[in-house]
Amino acid sequence: MPELRLRINGEDHKADVAPQVSLLDVLREHLWLTGTKKGCDQGACGACTVLVDGRRIVSCLALAVQYEGREITTIEGVDHPLQEAFVRHDGLQCGYCTPGQICSAIGMLSEHAAGAPSAATEALAPEALTPAEIRERMSGNICRCGAYNGIAEAIQEVAS
Amino acid sequence: MTTVEAGVAGGVGTSPKRPDGGLKVRGEFAFSSDLWADDMLWGATLRSPHPHARIRGIDITAAVALPGVYAVLTHEDVPGAKRYGLEIVDQPVLAMGEVKYQGEPVAVVAADHPETARRAAARIVVDYEVLPAVTEASLGVLLRHVPIRTGDPDATADVVVTGEYQVGMQDQAFLGPESGLAVPAEDGGVDLYIATQWLHVDQKQVADCLGLPAEKVRLTLAGVGGAFGAREDLSMQVHASLLALHTGRPVKMVYGREESFFGHVHRHPATMWYEHGATRDGKLVYVKAKIVLDGGAYASSSTAVAANAATLGIGPYEVPNVVMDASVYYTNNPPCGAMRGFGAVQACFAYESQMDKLASALGLDPVEVRLRNAMTTGSRMPTGQIVEGPAPVADLLIRVRSAPPAPEGSGDLREMPGGVSNTTHGEGVVRGIGYGIGIKNVAFSEGFDDYATARVRLELIGGEPAVLVHTAAAEVGQGLVTVQAQIARTELGVERVTVATADTSVGSAGSSSASRQTYMTGGAVRAACQAVRAALLARVGGARLDGGKVLSDSGAVIADLASVIGDGPIEETVEWRHRPTYPLDPVTGQGNAHVQYAFAAHRATVDVDVELGLVRVVEIVTAQDVGKAVNPLAVEGQIHGGTAQGLGLALMEEIQMVDGIVRNPSFTDYLIPTILDMPPMKVDVLEMADPHSPYGLRGVGEPPTISSTPAVVAAVRAATGKALTRVPVRPEHIVG
Ligand code: FES
Ligand code: FES
Numbered sequence: 001m002p003e004l005r006l007r008i009n010g011e012d013h014k015a016d017v018a019p020q021v022s023l024l025d026v027l028r029e030h031l032w033l034t035g036t037k038k039g040c041d042q043g044a045c046g047a048c049t050v051l052v053d054g055r056r057i058v059s060c061l062a063l064a065v066q067y068e069g070r071e072i073t074t075i076e077g078v079d080h081p082l083q084e085a086f087v088r089h090d091g092l093q094c095g096y097c098t099p100g101q102i103c104s105a106i107g108m109l110s111e112h113a114a115g116a117p118s119a120a121t122e123a124l125a126p127e128a129l130t131p132a133e134i135r136e137r138m139s140g141n142i143c144r145c146g147a148y149n150g151i152a153e154a155i156q157e158v159a160s
Numbered sequence: 161m162t163t164v165e166a167g168v169a170g171g172v173g174t175s176p177k178r179p180d181g182g183l184k185v186r187g188e189f190a191f192s193s194d195l196w197a198d199d200m201l202w203g204a205t206l207r208s209p210h211p212h213a214r215i216r217g218i219d220i221t222a223a224v225a226l227p228g229v230y231a232v233l234t235h236e237d238v239p240g241a242k243r244y245g246l247e248i249v250d251q252p253v254l255a256m257g258e259v260k261y262q263g264e265p266v267a268v269v270a271a272d273h274p275e276t277a278r279r280a281a282a283r284i285v286v287d288y289e290v291l292p293a294v295t296e297a298s299l300g301v302l303l304r305h306v307p308i309r310t311g312d313p314d315a316t317a318d319v320v321v322t323g324e325y326q327v328g329m330q331d332q333a334f335l336g337p338e339s340g341l342a343v344p345a346e347d348g349g350v351d352l353y354i355a356t357q358w359l360h361v362d363q364k365q366v367a368d369c370l371g372l373p374a375e376k377v378r379l380t381l382a383g384v385g386g387a388f389g390a391r392e393d394l395s396m397q398v399h400a401s402l403l404a405l406h407t408g409r410p411v412k413m414v415y416g417r418e419e420s421f422f423g424h425v426h427r428h429p430a431t432m433w434y435e436h437g438a439t440r441d442g443k444l445v446y447v448k449a450k451i452v453l454d455g456g457a458y459a460s461s462s463t464a465v466a467a468n469a470a471t472l473g474i475g476p477y478e479v480p481n482v483v484m485d486a487s488v489y490y491t492n493n494p495p496c497g498a499m500r501g502f503g504a505v506q507a508c509f510a511y512e513s514q515m516d517k518l519a520s521a522l523g524l525d526p527v528e529v530r531l532r533n534a535m536t537t538g539s540r541m542p543t544g545q546i547v548e549g550p551a552p553v554a555d556l557l558i559r560v561r562s563a564p565p566a567p568e569g570s571g572d573l574r575e576m577p578g579g580v581s582n583t584t585h586g587e588g589v590v591r592g593i594g595y596g597i598g599i600k601n602v603a604f605s606e607g608f609d610d611y612a613t614a615r616v617r618l619e620l621i622g623g624e625p626a627v628l629v630h631t632a633a634a635e636v637g638q639g640l641v642t643v644q645a646q647i648a649r650t651e652l653g654v655e656r657v658t659v660a661t662a663d664t665s666v667g668s669a670g671s672s673s674a675s676r677q678t679y680m681t682g683g684a685v686r687a688a689c690q691a692v693r694a695a696l697l698a699r700v701g702g703a704r705l706d707g708g709k710v711l712s713d714s715g716a717v718i719a720d721l722a723s724v725i726g727d728g729p730i731e732e733t734v735e736w737r738h739r740p741t742y743p744l745d746p747v748t749g750q751g752n753a754h755v756q757y758a759f760a761a762h763r764a765t766v767d768v769d770v771e772l773g774l775v776r777v778v779e780i781v782t783a784q785d786v787g788k789a790v791n792p793l794a795v796e797g798q799i800h801g802g803t804a805q806g807l808g809l810a811l812m813e814e815i816q817m818v819d820g821i822v823r824n825p826s827f828t829d830y831l832i833p834t835i836l837d838m839p840p841m842k843v844d845v846l847e848m849a850d851p852h853s854p855y856g857l858r859g860v861g862e863p864p865t866i867s868s869t870p871a872v873v874a875a876v877r878a879a880t881g882k883a884l885t886r887v888p889v890r891p892e893h894i895v896g
Contacts, residue, residue, distance in 0.1 A: 037385075040417040041417060042826060076188075092184055093638060094335070095180065095181075096385030136574075144334055145801045149800050
């Protein structure tokens with residue numbers, strides 16, 4: 001099997017994996033970086049969201065071999081005010097969706113800052129992140145515990 | 161008893177940070193799927209593809225031959241009891257000669273890699289003779305019938321409304337799938353690290369199936385990724401333990417999402433016939449109801465679900481004459497059991513739909529007709545039980561009705577049902593408002609010996625007083641760890657409290673279900689703290705604790721708390737029970753079956769595109785009496801989360817069954833509310849103390865799930881004029 005070199009949270013990692021293995025499985029099962037969660041393994045829940053070069057991706061739909069040489073950030077490498085804000089606003093219950101929510105929110109904030117529009121964007125000029133924008137842009141991350149209002153408040157607080 | 165210590169930060173009634181919050185936001189919280197042990201093997205399960213079949217033979221040769229495979233086990237390898245079950249021991253650990261539902265476990269495999277284990281499972285050859293499947297509850301074998309008779313069964317009324325209602329099969333769909341790690345122990349037993357709702361009931365069932373004494377099966381709670389009832393039954397507990405004992409190595413099992421749909425019980429689908437008779441001024445004279453629940457292939461908690469549907473099945477209303485029959489049947493559908501709301505959800509959709517129908521037959525406002533029949537303290541349930549505690553049904557209804565209306569739609573495409581994917585420009589968008597109110601029992605009923613155990617230790621750590629709370633109560637996300645610490649702080653006046661990991665080295669806490677843990681384990685922690693306090697005061701002849709000092713009767717300082725504990729830690733273990741409940745009479749359904757009732761009301765405002773059949777919930781207003789908000793932030797979280805699951809049942813969530821086959825076992829096909837589906841909520845929390853519960857609290861978790869469903873559907877009805885007698889409401893029901 002080819003040896004795969006991945007750069008994760010500022011450190012180099014090696015793994016022997018077959019080409020069809022997802023980035024999520026490499027993280028969890030080969031490197032024991034279990035902070036990233038598997039909720040569906042088919043891109044439908046967002047629990048496995050990580051950042052690649054600052055952009056959010058669902059790692060269950062990413063082939064690990066395509067991410068050599070990229071800067072991967074998982075929840076273990078995140079140090080962001082959103083984390084405290086999630087606790088303060090009760091943006092979690094069981095916490096299973098939380099690593100994905102936080103990585104997704106970080107990626108979302110930089111997308112917004114870079115001027116990327118969403119389906120809820122009113123004008124193409126950069127504007128403040130409205131509650132509607134936050135909901136639209138976070139709609140790929142399911143929280144079955146229903147902590148959505150806390151999640152939205154935590155993100156709103158950090159965004160403003 | 162001595163007085164409650166006041167003034168310490170982070171006690172009862174406050175919202176301190178949850179102790180697991182930091183770990184969870186940093187990705188350091190170890191869920192059951194994150195566990196790892198040296199030399200660990202991975203387990204996989206082979207499941208039946210048929211809803212009903214005879215097994216003529218199982219050939220494991222090819223599976224065993226695969227390199228990396230360490231064990232392939234069938235029912236013949238189960239050393240103890242071959243069956244298990246919460247109420248009725250009827251479910252095979254591994255199928256014995258017959259499979260009764262699609263997904264029933266037939267064999268398990270342990271291998272050195274999860275993929276190898278799955279491949280090996282696929283190589284097992286099972287010779288099935290497919291049999292006809294019973295997939296209609298009414299054609300199945302009766303599992304339990306709960307009749308309730310009160311008043312005159314032949315009562316007549318001026319105004320009569322009838323209806324038939326259906327509830328589809330909802331899935332708990334917790335985000336963290338079934339998983340755990342079984343480690344063989346030197347004493348021939350097993351240590352099991354597991355995400356569950358009730359450690360001790362798992363322990364008993366696993367020990368029975370392994371043929372081991374309970375003390376050789378030790379369970380520790382691993383991180384639980386949501387529960388909602390689906391972790392009350394066993395999933396992989398016995399399988400992983402069997403494989404571990406068989407191979408002598410730790411075995412981890414983790415279900416994928418598809419397997420998870422087959423790995424746990426679901427909410428019972430229901431068909432319900434109701435007839436409501438009322439006077440012309442809207443007073444209910446009688447209710448006749450027949451509720452048929454599909455229990456699926458095995459009993460799980462079906463008997464208790466049927467009792468809830470029956471006893472709570474006319475809602476929070478005073479009705480003098482009731483003929484109620486709730487029945488649950490075995491079929492070849494997946495087993496159904498506990499899900500948040502537990503029998504009360506199905507009935508509430510039906511009786512609240514009926515109340516709306518009655519209102520329109522009488523030309524009354526829907527809230528008005530409810531107010532005219534609202535139960536109150538002292539009301540008599542159809543079981544004959546008198547509602548003793550506060551029952552602010554009218555108050556809750558008035559509160560949600562008098563909340564300011566939802567903001568008008570701006571006409572912006574992004575606010576349309578379906579959002580920007582909406583292909584119209586709002587020509588077909590109609591707004592509707594609907595109401596729902598529900599009733600739920602808290603804790604276990606019908607004479608069940610319901611108790612919780614807590615061990616509390618007061619000691620000096622680094623010269624400072626500190627408390628260790630140890631229970632077997634499962635934190636499933638609801639915030640129970642926070643609440644236990646809060647109670648200890650309030651009772652002992654010590655800020656530094658640690659809640660130990662739940663395990664079976666302390667007595668049972670009962671299940672994290674039936675909205676019971678803050679009441680029950682909270683009650684046990686309080687009682688254990690009180691015992692510790694009494695022992696502490698007895699040491700120095702003190703009368704009470706205040707500000708870290710032991711005081712005499714007259715208020716003089718006798719000693720410093722730290723110096724008293726300096727003589728040695730104080731530890732007490734207490735088993736705590738709620739007031740007894742009683743069985744229902746098998747013929748009349750009379751009996752004081754429940755210990756506490758809880759109520760919530762919802763008002764939903766929706767926009768419906770009546771041409772496209774799309775619904776957008778614009779706003780939800782809710783009011784709930786929680787007796788005492790032990791942790792206001794967590795209470796609000798429970799109300800949000802419960803409401804979201806009720807909204808899901810109203811509009812999207814259903815396991816679709818065709819001839820006993822699940823058609824949508826994935827998150828792309830089983831839809832769950834996203835952050836876009838959940839509207840802003842106004843939450844009104846009442847605190848009307850229950851005279852019998854700790855701090856006057858009332859269970860919180862389930863009521864919001866119960867009344868949100870009928871409120872949303874009523875709003876869609878108001879917008880569309882359609883009858884909408886089935887949930888989830890689908891677009892074709894709206895445009896059809
Ligand atoms: S696990 Fe990747 S989106 Fe669900
Ligand atoms: S906190 Fe449980 S899924 Fe979001």
